[in-house]
Amino acid sequence: MFSRIAYAFRETWESFRRNLTLTAAAVLTSAVSLLLVGATFLIQRAFENLLVQWRGDVEMIVFVRSDASAEQITLIDSVLRASPTIIDVDKLRYLNKTESYEEAKRIFAGDPVTLGLLTPETIPTQFKVVPLSDDPTLVRSLSDQYRTLPGVEAVALAEDEFEVISTLSNFIRVVTLITSLVLLLVAVGLIWNTIRTAMFARRREIEVMKLVGATNWFIRIPFMLEGLLQGLIGGVVSCGGLWVLNSAWTSGVTGFKPGTGISSLVVPDSYLTSVMFILLGIGAFVGAIGSAIAATRFLDV
Amino acid sequence: MIRLENVTKIYGTETVAVRDASFDIPKSQFVFLVGPSGSGKSTLLRLINRQEQPERGDVWVAGQNINELPASRVPHLRRSMGNVFQDYKLLLNKTVFENVAFALEVIGKPRHVIARQVPIVLDLVGLADKQDRFPNQLSGGEQQRVSIARAFVNRPLIMLADEPTGNLDPTTSEGIMGLLDEINQTGTTVIMATHDHRVVNAMRRRVIQLDRGVIVRDQERGVYE
Numbered sequence: 001m002f003s004r005i006a007y008a009f010r011e012t013w014e015s016f017r018r019n020l021t022l023t024a025a026a027v028l029t030s031a032v033s034l035l036l037v038g039a040t041f042l043i044q045r046a047f048e049n050l051l052v053q054w055r056g057d058v059e060m061i062v063f064v065r066s067d068a069s070a071e072q073i074t075l076i077d078s079v080l081r082a083s084p085t086i087i088d089v090d091k092l093r094y095l096n097k098t099e100s101y102e103e104a105k106r107i108f109a110g111d112p113v114t115l116g117l118l119t120p121e122t123i124p125t126q127f128k129v130v131p132l133s134d135d136p137t138l139v140r141s142l143s144d145q146y147r148t149l150p151g152v153e154a155v156a157l158a159e160d161e162f163e164v165i166s167t168l169s170n171f172i173r174v175v176t177l178i179t180s181l182v183l184l185l186v187a188v189g190l191i192w193n194t195i196r197t198a199m200f201a202r203r204r205e206i207e208v209m210k211l212v213g214a215t216n217w218f219i220r221i222p223f224m225l226e227g228l229l230q231g232l233i234g235g236v237v238s239c240g241g242l243w244v245l246n247s248a249w250t251s252g253v254t255g256f257k258p259g260t261g262i263s264s265l266v267v268p269d270s271y272l273t274s275v276m277f278i279l280l281g282i283g284a285f286v287g288a289i290g291s292a293i294a295a296t297r298f299l300d301v
Numbered sequence: 302m303i304r305l306e307n308v309t310k311i312y313g314t315e316t317v318a319v320r321d322a323s324f325d326i327p328k329s330q331f332v333f334l335v336g337p338s339g340s341g342k343s344t345l346l347r348l349i350n351r352q353e354q355p356e357r358g359d360v361w362v363a364g365q366n367i368n369e370l371p372a373s374r375v376p377h378l379r380r381s382m383g384n385v386f387q388d389y390k391l392l393l394n395k396t397v398f399e400n401v402a403f404a405l406e407v408i409g410k411p412r413h414v415i416a417r418q419v420p421i422v423l424d425l426v427g428l429a430d431k432q433d434r435f436p437n438q439l440s441g442g443e444q445q446r447v448s449i450a451r452a453f454v455n456r457p458l459i460m461l462a463d464e465p466t467g468n469l470d471p472t473t474s475e476g477i478m479g480l481l482d483e484i485n486q487t488g489t490t491v492i493m494a495t496h497d498h499r500v501v502n503a504m505r506r507r508v509i510q511l512d513r514g515v516i517v518r519d520q521e522r523g524v525y526e
Contacts, residue, residue, distance in 0.1 A: 004409055007406060007407075204390065204392065205392055207390065208390055208392065208403065208404075209403075209407045210376075210379070211350070211379060211384045211390075212379065212380070212384075212403075212404040212407060212408060212451070212455070213376040213377065213378070213379035213380035213408050213455075214376060214407035214408055215373075215376045216372075216376070218407060218408075218409070219407075
């Protein structure tokens, strides 16, 4: 058993050295495409910070002063529920101070100055409103009415604040996703081609192996391992690139003025780590697929 | 040991390589397949180690109909056969020792078995002192000896030799034939395709003659003609 494993690794390494340029091309292509996949994840997540308060079709947020009395809050709630034809009362949600503070931590993730001004005591609580109607003027007229209620600090409309960002984020997501998928396909093709070349270079050896009775799996595994390794190395390179990009961005956004929203576009380290693991996984998968196809396709000597 | 029953092999749609061939080769026999180039000798060998499958008829090896063998069992069939070729098919980047060891390595034999078996078989073919040479540093006859050692190291039941003396001068050929004879003496069935008159006439073994894919003669202790 041990000698078989040793054999597979030795052959893989040999083949790597022999096809250095092709291997490098395959590795770099998978690295670039995986970097794009990773960037898509991060951009997505960063925009979510901005959009987190509007998640679930929320179109309007009624902010309640932190010193509002319980009666005032009840009153606001009943006023909101008084328009069941315009507001989806089932989806109406009230966030208390703790919940609002948790949310703010995400929104101001890259803006510690603003976050420092907020405490769980002084933060405004909020009603999240999901409208039933698609008509923006109806929602807008309601918002004007709510602004005058006692205890209301402000009313924010998604239309005013984040429609643009939401559209932009969708657009960026679609473009990067398509680009990265195309590049991933190219990576599979390149790995496939590298393995094919490697097998062609060793066709004599493969022929001898088949004649003396080596099993197809025994012949195939070093090649599959080679492809898997190419994808995996591509994944490692892309992780490095992603880390560099993210670090540069995270330190760069602190230069923006607080409260502009740009500073919210950062991701937590734990998220970055899980994206990196995903990239390694995709890399290995892509490599294994490309080489498995090649190894199966070209094994008939 | 090997039995063909009305075997026909067609390449493409109309090139008939072997037509309705039948023979029975008992264990430990030495058989020459003779005939001009393209008469179907190599195809017969390729049918026996299942590099090819016939359009009609059955090929039996050691009591098994090998055309009914699932693809996953073919490697095990091949482990019972050694193959020798006109062009040796040695791996040029490996030494003599490594070339022979390769045959055991790729069927998963442990290292201590390889370390024991390879020197024995290299001694048998008379190359014990050249085990660290590379194929390019050897003469044609020596290279063929290495390839015989590789074919024999796993102690196969059957040895298939396709024109093993095709590239060698008469004296060297004699040596190779002596070696194959020696291997045959150990009980290994040897089937050798050749169009070398001298070796066939010198050995006086069973001769199966082919002409355009058809067996035209099957004779115990025959000559080439």
